[in-house]
Amino acid sequence: MQKKLRIGLVFGGRSGEHEISIASAASIMAHLDRNRYEVIPIAITKTGSWLLEMPPAALLAAEQSVEQTASLSTSTAVTLTGDPSLRRLIPVQGGAQLRENGIVDVIFPVLHGTYGEDGTLQGLLAMANVPYVGCDVLGSALGMDKEKMKMLFKTVGLPVVDFLTYRRHEWERSPETILNTIEQSLGYPCFVKPTNLGSSVGINKAHDRTELAHAICVAAEYDRKIIIERNITCRELECAVLGNDEPLASVVGEVLASNEFYDYNAKYINNQSQLIIPADIPQAIAQEVRRQAAQAFLALDLSGLARVDFFLEKETNNVYLNEVNTMPGFTRISMYPKLWEASGLPYTQLLDRLIELALERHTDKQRNRTSL
Numbered sequence: 001m002q003k004k005l006r007i008g009l010v011f012g013g014r015s016g017e018h019e020i021s022i023a024s025a026a027s028i029m030a031h032l033d034r035n036r037y038e039v040i041p042i043a044i045t046k047t048g049s050w051l052l053e054m055p056p057a058a059l060l061a062a063e064q065s066v067e068q069t070a071s072l073s074t075s076t077a078v079t080l081t082g083d084p085s086l087r088r089l090i091p092v093q094g095g096a097q098l099r100e101n102g103i104v105d106v107i108f109p110v111l112h113g114t115y116g117e118d119g120t121l122q123g124l125l126a127m128a129n130v131p132y133v134g135c136d137v138l139g140s141a142l143g144m145d146k147e148k149m150k151m152l153f154k155t156v157g158l159p160v161v162d163f164l165t166y167r168r169h170e171w172e173r174s175p176e177t178i179l180n181t182i183e184q185s186l187g188y189p190c191f192v193k194p195t196n197l198g199s200s201v202g203i204n205k206a207h208d209r210t211e212l213a214h215a216i217c218v219a220a221e222y223d224r225k226i227i228i229e230r231n232i233t234c235r236e237l238e239c240a241v242l243g244n245d246e247p248l249a250s251v252v253g254e255v256l257a258s259n260e261f262y263d264y265n266a267k268y269i270n271n272q273s274q275l276i277i278p279a280d281i282p283q284a285i286a287q288e289v290r291r292q293a294a295q296a297f298l299a300l301d302l303s304g305l306a307r308v309d310f311f312l313e314k315e316t317n318n319v320y321l322n323e324v325n326t327m328p329g330f331t332r333i334s335m336y337p338k339l340w341e342a343s344g345l346p347y348t349q350l351l352d353r354l355i356e357l358a359l360e361r362h363t364d365k366q367r368n369r370t371s372l
């Protein structure tokens with residue numbers, strides 16, 4: 001019998017999407033093929049402690065109980081550091097078991113948002129020379145930064161909505177000038193967002209000058225860079241991409257948001273938004289979306305997976321690329337896995353493929369010369 005691959009499933013984390021990550025990880029944990037893999041859950045608490053052998057359900061339960069939360073940061077906490085020559089992460093304290101026969105063959109980071117989806121964790125894993133699922137440092141960072149992402153899309157001719165960006169200090173120094181510029185070039189309504197966040201946190205639609213000023217102040221609380229976009233009256237389409245150098249695009253899905261836009265409440269709270277798979281759109285538009293999704297994936301140097309999100313303008317039928325998500329929601333009923341299921345790749349096999357892609361990329365990277 002072949003030796004089982006040891007998968008380190010990292011989840012939780014220090015972002016606002018902590019709970020969503022726990023839900024994604026619980027689904028993945030339940031569906032990884034135990035004939036092929038040994039799974040080691042590695043939880044990261046909201047304050048950043050790493051807990052070995054702590055499954056998603058246990059973390060959630062512990063965080064919901066006051067007494068247990070206090071013990072979380074001390075009892076099983078480990079700090080992991082890299083040993084590049086041995087291709088492993090080593091617990092500095094605690095985690096005796098992992099220290100003794102410590103190789104994790106592949107890390108599967110199921111973290112959404114900052115300190116997980118943004119390249120920081122990927123940097124740690126790269127330093128330790130451990131193979132990991134998903135995008136590398138650059139792709140993850142670009143996928144988080146709405147400004148840099150859109151700038152790159154423009155350079156390869158991918159359509160993005162008109163936008164402006166400002167640093168927080170510019171806003172604080174000259175708000176009147178900035179408001180005037182936005183009014184003249186984008187008009188109302190417009191969307192105001194922190195550039196590096198997700199889950200619609202800190203995003204507002206501004207309908208007049210008062211709302212605009214307020215929205216910029218809100219976004220500036222979350223990030224030092226703010227992006228303002230022209231509003232598109234649209235349907236929202238999403239496409240799942242899978243692969244490394246030759247990415248494949250799935251069928252196209254549509255999100256029917258239950259609020260005026262797909263805000264945090266519509267995404268996670270009110271349970272009334274709907275996913276339509278496949279989207280009821282003309283074949284030619286679906287083709288175009290899939291083509292752009294794969295092109296966007298290559299433009300940002302992504303690898304493994306990404307969900308690519310689009311606006312389909314109602315009046316013109318023009319397609320605009322909105323953003324990529326390099327670790328999209330991953331419960332069984334999330335858009336990314338459902339799009340692959342509808343494209344003929346069931347959840348468990350999708351997980352197999354992601355692990356395969358992680359190993360492939362790692363092997364390919366080892367081919368690079370590192371000396372003269």
Ligand SMILES: Nc1ncnc2c1ncn2[C@@H]1O[C@H](COP(=O)(O)OP(=O)(O)O)[C@@H](O)[C@H]1O
Binds near residue numbers: 197200201234236261
């Ligand atoms: N320019 C825009 N025009 C119309 N709706 C938008 C625009 N930008 C964002 N939205 C709405 O806000 C939601 C969240 O914005 P998005 O840029 O996708 O941020 P996040 O990374 O938080 O998902 C979108 O799904 C859409 O409903």
Ligand SMILES: [Mg+2]
Binds near residue numbers: 309323
């Ligand atoms: Mg989005």
